[in-house]
Amino acid sequence: MRVALFVTCVNDALYPRTGIAVVRLLERLGVEVDFPAAQSCCGQPQYNTGYRYETEPLVRRTAAAFEGYAYVVTPSGSCAAMIREHYPRIGRKAAAEGRGGELAEAAASLGPRVYELTEFLVDVLGVTDVGAYFPHTVTYHPSCHGLRGLGLGDRPRRLLAAVKGLELVELPGAEECCGFGGTFSVKNPDLSAAMGGDKAGSAAATGADFLCGADNSCLAHLDGILRRRGAPLRTLHLAEILAATEEEPPA
Known part of the structure; x- marks a missing residue:
């Protein structure tokens, strides 16, 4: 199985060890992990602050970066929720305002393929014991x-x-x-x-x-x-x- 890692801005800039840990964990479980270099901010800060129009280019960019992957795994419930819950709303609104239906299609396509890490482990891989050892x-x-x-x-x-x-x-x-x-x-x-x-x-x-x-x-x-x-x-x-x-x- 091959997946794409959506590492998120916070992890990329401040907590790179988390992204490394996700790769190490998934590879230990037999999963091939790609890191699409075109990924960037998902647009959550802009959207939450009310800049909906400014969020749309980031929706397009994120959808394009992960096109073709059946599974996109992220170590962030926050960013996963942004893509799954808000991207479709942004796309529908853009289409209703006549700025192209392709955004709505891209957003609707990406959402169901995005999994927060624990969802992917339990629901897709079907594991709870990942072979970890942490004596604390x-x-x-x-x-x-x-x-x-x-x-x-x-x-x-x-x-x-x-x-x-x-x-x-x-x-x-x-x-x-x-x-x-x-x-x-x-x-x-x-x-x-x-x-x-x-x-x-x-x-x-x-x-x-x-x-x-x-x-x-x-x-x-x-x-x-x-x-x-x-x-x-x-x-x-x-x-x-x-x-x-x-x-x-x-x-």
């Missing part, structure tokens, strides 16, 4: 886009529960938003910081070694708060845990 205590934060937008449910937790050596600790108030929300944190910094403070406090109180999640944007927000508080709790993307083995621990 971990608590899991479900990001809003994955939890509510994609409906990931217990997929991430099932994958974590199967990791050898890992002790999974419940996160109090796990379903509460961490307050990042992309441009929300820019427009409402005080509220964002307060929400993040509550979530970071709950995570630190678990006594876990690591706080993991499926979106590095949320983890970056929480990591900043934890570091400023001097908390020993470290953040780590789920992919990096699943990629870890006794021979290849996370960096």
Whole structure:
């Protein structure tokens, strides 16, 4: 099986180890991974800020970059939700306004082929035990886009529960938003910081070694708060845990 990796802007610029971990993990499971160089931002920041017309070229570019792939895998519930939920709306609106039906067709075609990493592992490959080894205590934060937008449910937790050596600790108030929300944190910094403070406090109180999640944007927000508080709790993307083995621990 061959898939395309949609690494996302945040991971490409700030967390390249996450993208590397996804490739290592998928190749260990017998999947060939391509990285289309034409990929760029999916347009979520522009769209969420109200710049719908400016988002359309990015929809076209993203659809073209991943044309021909039956599966597009991304380590981000946020960006997966953007493509699956909002691309079709952008395409339909553009077609209704007479700017060409090809955008609507491209958006409708790409959406069903995009999978958040845990969806791909559980639903497509049919695995929960990926052969990982991570001898640490971990608590899991479900990001809003994955939890509510994609409906990931217990997929991430099932994958974590199967990791050898890992002790999974419940996160109090796990379903509460961490307050990042992309441009929300820019427009409402005080509220964002307060929400993040509550979530970071709950995570630190678990006594876990690591706080993991499926979106590095949320983890970056929480990591900043934890570091400023001097908390020993470290953040780590789920992919990096699943990629870890006794021979290849996370960096």
